[in-house]
Amino acid sequence: MGSNAKVKVRHLTKKFGDLLVLDDVSFEVGDGDLLCVVGPTGCGKTTFLNSLTKIYDITSGEILLNDEPVDPGRHNISYIFQGDSTMPWLTVEQNVRFGLDIKGYPEARKREQVDKYLDIVGLDAYRGYYPKQLSASMLQRVGIARAFATEPELLLMDEPYGQLDIELRFKLEDELVKLWRLTGTTVIFITHNIEEAVYLGNRIMVLTNKPAGVKETLNDDLPRPRDITAPEFVELRNRVTDLIKWW
Numbered sequence: 001m002g003s004n005a006k007v008k009v010r011h012l013t014k015k016f017g018d019l020l021v022l023d024d025v026s027f028e029v030g031d032g033d034l035l036c037v038v039g040p041t042g043c044g045k046t047t048f049l050n051s052l053t054k055i056y057d058i059t060s061g062e063i064l065l066n067d068e069p070v071d072p073g074r075h076n077i078s079y080i081f082q083g084d085s086t087m088p089w090l091t092v093e094q095n096v097r098f099g100l101d102i103k104g105y106p107e108a109r110k111r112e113q114v115d116k117y118l119d120i121v122g123l124d125a126y127r128g129y130y131p132k133q134l135s136a137s138m139l140q141r142v143g144i145a146r147a148f149a150t151e152p153e154l155l156l157m158d159e160p161y162g163q164l165d166i167e168l169r170f171k172l173e174d175e176l177v178k179l180w181r182l183t184g185t186t187v188i189f190i191t192h193n194i195e196e197a198v199y200l201g202n203r204i205m206v207l208t209n210k211p212a213g214v215k216e217t218l219n220d221d222l223p224r225p226r227d228i229t230a231p232e233f234v235e236l237r238n239r240v241t242d243l244i245k246w247w
């Protein structure tokens, strides 16, 4: 990948006091990749994302976005956490506008982006609704529309669908894939769910247990839409499972 990688992580080490969480981690994320990062709970996945967004200072190493030290003040990075991220006092439309307001886009551009992404996620008819009037699935769609509306250079997702039931999860994963393919956004999607990683990613990075290092990075070229019962799918899922084996 080398020089045209979107994200370059070099010798990233993160300690909390004496606790070594990320141990000399190096990898790259290609422009337009949907990289799924799989690793056991507690291995340091959230710590890694928090290092990327500078919520945490790193102990040593560097993180580059477009070959510059990552800086959320200058780079356009969106972050989707687990659970409902909507603001209850704002309507659906205002929630999607929120990121654009922060970034100070001109009014016409805001309206255009809000309309486009509400339409894509199928919430156009609900723009005046408040979060408490929506289902869990719709709430997640508001979150993803908000994230994509700013057309981020990098979208970070931290186990966003971990708590949802399986049917809803697949629907939202399909929604994410649709938006990713439409926009070409570079996405880092964190999960401890192997099936989810194989279903979503075009690349899968498997982490070791704490302190986290990169065990292996695999390509996931299975045709889309993906069939979780297809032999190729099961085979790749088993390969990733063998790489992890944290139980």
Ligand SMILES: Nc1ncnc2c1ncn2[C@@H]1O[C@H](COP(=O)(O)OP(=O)(O)O)[C@@H](O)[C@H]1O
Residues within 6 Å of the ligand: 016, 019, 021, 039, 040, 041, 042, 043, 044, 045, 046, 047, 048, 210
């Ligand atoms: N702010 C913090 N202070 C001290 N220890 C932390 C902090 N954040 C995370 N950790 C520790 O770092 C390790 C990795 O945590 P985390 O990155 O949340 O794991 P994951 O997201 O993979 O489940 C855990 O042992 C956790 O207790």
Ligand SMILES: [Mg+2]
Residues within 6 Å of the ligand: 045, 046, 047, 158
């Ligand atoms: Mg976490």
